[in-house]
Amino acid sequence: MEKGKILIVEDERQISEILTAYLEKEGFTVSTADTGRKAIKLLKGGFDLIILDLMLPDIQGEEICESVRNDSDIPILMLTAKSDEEDRIRGLGMGADDYVVKPFSPREVVARVKALLRRTRKGREELSFNKGDLVISPSTMETRKAGDAVTLTPTEFRILQTLAERPGQVFTRLQLVNTILGYDFEGYDRTIDAHIKNIRQKIEDNPRSPVYIKTVYGVGYKFTGQVDAD
Numbered sequence: 001m002e003k004g005k006i007l008i009v010e011d012e013r014q015i016s017e018i019l020t021a022y023l024e025k026e027g028f029t030v031s032t033a034d035t036g037r038k039a040i041k042l043l044k045g046g047f048d049l050i051i052l053d054l055m056l057p058d059i060q061g062e063e064i065c066e067s068v069r070n071d072s073d074i075p076i077l078m079l080t081a082k083s084d085e086e087d088r089i090r091g092l093g094m095g096a097d098d099y100v101v102k103p104f105s106p107r108e109v110v111a112r113v114k115a116l117l118r119r120t121r122k123g124r125e126e127l128s129f130n131k132g133d134l135v136i137s138p139s140t141m142e143t144r145k146a147g148d149a150v151t152l153t154p155t156e157f158r159i160l161q162t163l164a165e166r167p168g169q170v171f172t173r174l175q176l177v178n179t180i181l182g183y184d185f186e187g188y189d190r191t192i193d194a195h196i197k198n199i200r201q202k203i204e205d206n207p208r209s210p211v212y213i214k215t216v217y218g219v220g221y222k223f224t225g226q227v228d229a230d
């Protein structure tokens with residue numbers, strides 16, 4: 001299984017080779033560039049993460065970092081020999097996501113790479129259903145139906161997210177009240193029906209014959225969208 005494509009931009013061959021060996025052992029696909037010019041050429045290759053040395057023979061790491069940031073949010077792990085605080089802050093200020101100071105242990109770099117990928121992937125994680133017909137982004141609280149943004153109230157969004165995160169699972173009205181209010185509240189459960197009705201109006205092609213949120217008579221509701229593969 002491919003874990004991700006990584007570009008190492010580093011002119012010190014020994015460092016580049018040792019990092020490549022460690023990352024490949026972990027299942028990553030690694031490309032290397034020993035100059036900034038080569039790096040910029042390679043950058044079109046759709047990498048998941050860049051390990052970037054700050055001091056390169058031709059173009060400085062800062063400049064590469066800025067040019068990467070101009071058109072992508074690919075995570076950048078900066079390698080730096082400069083250890084004083086100001087340079088670190090500057091490194092992060094120009095768009096690097098993390099940095100390690102030389103000399104470092106390759107194991108440490110691998111751990112940072114994994115953490116960075118985990119962080120960025122989690123932030124991008126979207127719930128997508130029925131071949132992209134319905135897309136829900138928990139991090140931005142955005143919903144799209146057939147490509148168009150849908151405006152849900154925060155309560156409607158919480159209900160939809162709760163259902164969609166566990167397709168097929170039946171939720172009672174009281175459980176759904178609990179996800180909104182954080183506690184059970186008798187008498188409030190019927191208003192769930194009103195929220196569900198509103199959500200259906202917004203995300204279903206035919207709210208009278210819903211494909212996403214089905215009523216389980218006498219119990220509650222369940223989400224029945226088909227999860228899209230990544």
Ligand code: CA
Pocket residue numbers: 010011012053054055056
């Ligand atoms: Ca260097």
